[in-house]
Amino acid sequence: MQALLPPTYYHTHFREMMAFVTGLYGDGLGLDEREFMARFEQLGEPAQCLYIRMVNRKTAIFRMRDLNYPEIGDIAAAMDQLTRHGFVRGLECGDYRACLDSMTKPDLVRLAKVAGLPDMRSNWSKGDMVAYVHDLLSYDNFTEIEDIGASFVPHFRERVGFLLYLYFGKLNDNLIDFTLRDLGILSVKARETHAARFESVDDARAGYFYRQRLSELKAKGIDPNPLAAQIETFPAALSDHSQGLRDRLLYRLGQGFEACKDYGRALDLYGRSQAFDSQERRIRLLYAQGAVDEVKALLDDIMANPAHDEAYIFADDFYSRKFGGRRTGVLTELLRSGRTVVVDDLYRGYPEAGAIQALSAEGWRGYHVENTLWPSLFWRVFHDELSTAPVCNDFDPVPKCLRDGRFHIDYADAVVAKIAAVRDGHIADILTPARPPDQEEERLWGEVIDAFVAHAAPCAIATVLEAFAHNYYGLRDGFPDLLLIRGDEVRFVEVKAEGDQIRRNQLARLNLLKSAGFDVEIVRLSYRIDPQQTYVVVDVETTGGRSIYDRVTEIGAVKVRGGEVIDVWQSLINPKRPIPAFITELTGITHDMVRDAPTFDQVADAFADFMEGAIFVAHNVNFDYGLISAEYRRIGRGFKHPKLCTCASMRKHYPGLSAYGLAPLSREFGIELIGHHRALNDAHAAAGLLALVNEQRALKE
Incomplete structure (x- = not known):
């Protein structure tokens, strides 16, 4: 049952936010912030509530008729007090x-x-x-x-915005997260220790300035000239965080001038920024202008002192192509070197699943892990440290030391000891069931981790985990799509569909894994009709047609490969709700039939296993797929497979028929359909239609 909030819940949340910020920053708060909070305390609660209501809205201009808050009571009296204390103005x-x-x-x-x-x-x-x-x-x-005369503006919005920035670390104009927390919608785990997000309030003020300007630049067609003219008055960046925001702003301004073909201004702005993106654009523009010596010097400097692996890859590649005689870039050469794997055309949009299916023929067990495996393993190894490390607030569960890149410093002894244990082959002794707070748990995830640590070389695992300890956020993306395990062999595979490119961060992660001792590979997909592709033709019976509200009462599934039925799966399912009379009349499924049947969560594993590596086929596929996906979501699981609709496919390949329902098509093509509207019977009939569809697909390839 959803929690009920008190009428002035927003007042409680606002005061909670201010108390938290005051507790973290104390006397370090600026005069403006302290003055605002002192004046706010002088207001009566109704006036405080009215002010909070206004500043929590995006509206800038208010009239009395806009203010309808019964819980406040006398709105006019509250407004009068706000006016007298300077919280609103004309x-x-x-x-x-x-x-x-x-x-x-x-x-x-x-x-x-x-x-x-x-x-x-x-x-x-x-x-x-x-x-x-x-x-x-x-x-x-x-x-x-x-x-x-009857219009007014809430005063001190900027100060409220800055207090929210101190709390959340981003631009925020409301406290909706507090509301979602109290309603039980947003899960929040309270921590005993908190750390100030910013090194000083002055540094936070600089960050707030740069965040605001970056937000303004997002507007389409914005003129960069007025902001660029104020560069000399920009606040000083006092930390890596605010410096990063400043560099990003300079980069965005440079992009604005480059888009206007004002290359001189663009080069000036790129030159003021320490961001790698700015360095790259500056080098490319200078090269286009023929400044070869300056470009060489800049590239030499990057290669001698790279900010990260991607920077070195760019500099080395650019130098080799422009000055070393190489005709193609390293990323292009790497992509071309990958082997080609043929997958069924229906895997377009599902490249990782297609690659897993194709590589299983070589004996590999494949897992789509991408950027989740290493963070998850890192959290399982260092759970004790991460679970007690200070966070910036309870809505931001990632410890501050990870965001700041100080984990290896603040927990140096633990890092040394645990990395040594991993390298010595004792990782299983220190693993916990933890996972990153922004990562959902999947049924197979524990199996993936266990299989990986059981077969991967301990030294290789230790090397990558140590890199994460030093640069957790810098390594948050770019890892290969697949983990493959075959016997004692472990391999990471980057999957590229037709038209995909290799990005520099992906090459950097491949290099990291390879240098650690892992086998890595790039696989390029080629889409064809695969006659040996496995399909599972599914039909569901339900309590109704709305996936949000209705539940599955029966699943029938027929597995097909090479045009032959190789397996079947069927189960009645207890929907835990009444079956409408018209549904019973249609399907013949009664309350008595499902009373002792398993619930969906009890058959979810079996059906997922039956579906593994297959394409989901159904007549009006979005209906059946949507109902089953909704059932998996209710138990906190994902369900994702390529789909084929026999109804849409029959319309495409056999146009001009009078009707395309399952029964009319079965009669038209002599397909046996006995006991229509029972799941397995309908699935068998749809499998017959699949055979007709695949005949036409093969002819038109």
Whole structure:
């Protein structure tokens, strides 16, 4: 049952946020923040509630008619107190654009008509209307037409925004996470120890500035000139975090000027940024301008002092192609060197599943692990340290030491001891069931970890885990898609579908794994019709047609390979709810038949095993697939397979028929269908349609 919130829950959340920030930063808070909180405390609770209600909304301009909060009581009295204490103010010239933004399109049309601006059209977008009025109608003339006396603006929004930034570490304009926590929707595990996210409030203020400017630059068509003109007044970056934000802002500004073909300004901005992306763009622009000596010097510097592996790969590759005579890039050569594996055409969109299926013919057991295996293993090895390490707040469960890259420093003894234990082959002795807080648990995940550590070389595992201890966030992406295990062999495979490219971070991770001692490979997929592809033709019976509400009552499944039925699977399922009478009349499935049947969670493993490596086929496939996927979601599991719809495929390959339902098609093509609307019977009939579809697919390949 969902929790009920008290009427002024938002007031409790706001005060909780302020108390948390005060407890972490204390006297380090700036005068503005301390003054705001002191003045806030002087307000009565109704006025505090009204102020919080306003600043939690995106609306910039308010009128009394906008404020309808029964839990506050006397809104007018609360507003009067806010006005007397300076928490709200009347409109000023600087609010003009926001005031226009708050108007509806009909109001803007009326305003333009009264102001004598006849060119505006009612079919314009609101943004175009606002820009038109703002450019042609002065604020003074606007106030003569519109009654702004009853309008007001909440004061101190910037200070509230900064307090939220201190708490969340990102731009945030509300406390919705607190609400979701109290409703039980968002799972939050309280920690005993917390650490300030920022080294100082001044550093946080710099980060807040850069975050705001970056957010502004996201708008399409933004002019970079006004912001670029203020560069000399930008706040100093006092930490790696704020320096990273500053560098990103300079890079975005450089992109803006480059897009406008102002290459001189772009080069200047890229040169001011320490970000690798800026270095790369600067080198490419300089090379295009013929500044060969400067480019060589920059590349030499990167190769001598690379910020990370990707930077070195770029510099070495660029130098080799432009000055060393190599015709193709290292990434292209690497991709071309990969072997080609043929998979069924239906695996388009499911390349990893297709590769696993194809490589299983070589005896490999494949797992799609990508960027989840190593973080999960790292958390299982260092669970004791990570579970007690300070976090920045309870909504951000990743310890601060991981974000800052200090884990190997703050827990140096544990890192040395545990990496040594792993290298000596004792990893099983220190593993726990933990997983990264942002990673969902899957049924096979424990099996994957156990199989991996049982067969992989201990020294190789230790090398990669040690790299994670030093740079957890720097290694958060780019790892190969698949883990393959065959006997005592372990291999990592990067899968590339047609048209895919190798990225530099992927090459860097392949190099890391290879240098650690792992076997790595790149596989390129070629899509064809595979006559030996395995299909599972499925039909479900349910309590109704809505996957959100209704439940499965029966599953019938027929496994087909090479045009032959090789296995079947069937089960009645207890839906744990009444079966409507019209459903019983249609299917013949009664309450008595399912009363002692297993529930879905009791058959989920068996059905998943039956589906392994197969393509999911059904007549009107989205219905059956959607119902089964919903059942797996209810038990916290995923369900993902390539799909084929026999209804849509028959329409494509056999056009012009009078009807494409399962029964009419079965009659048309002489397919036996006895006991229609029982799952296994319908699945057998759909398997007959699959054979017809595959005949046509093979002819048209």
